[in-house]
Amino acid sequence: MAWLFLVVAGLFEIGWAIGLKYTDGFTKPVPSLLTALSMIISLVLLGLALKTLPVGTAYAMWTGIGAVGTALLGMWLMGDPAHVARLVCIAVIIGGIFGLKFAG
Template sequence: MAWIYLVLAGLFEIGWAIGLKYTEGFTRLFPSLFTVLSMFVSVVLLGLALKTLPVGTGYAVWTGIGTVGTALLGIYLLGEPATVARLACIGLIVAGILGLKMAT
């Protein structure tokens, strides 16, 4: 169950990271509310996951999911560059996440 909490926490981290772009410095109400709610849910789910997972593994996987998801959505939604080097680095992060999952 801890891994399910962790994956969900990572997905909510993506939500708030992308949401920050749409808040325009927290000047827009609904994107700001969504972003703050996503931050809260993400941290609560991370806390639940860390009840049984090692903190180093949990935190690294949480930030990795958030990093990969945010980078990919930045490419898809915001027109950020999708260079070979950037995609290769995202692949390395995914490999690290999988390695941590298999090692735990």
């Protein structure tokens, strides 16, 4: 169950990272509220995952999921550059996430 909490926490991390862009410096109430809720949910789920998972592994995976998802959504939604070098780096992060999961 801890791994599920961790993955969902990572998805909510993506939500709040992307949401920050839409808050316009926390001047827009609805995006700001949704972003804050995503932050809270992400941290609560991370905390639940940390009850049984090693902190280094869990935190690295949480940030890795967030980084990959945010980078990909930034390319898709916001026109961030999608150069080959960036995509290779994202693939390396994904490899690290799987490595941490299966290495213990």
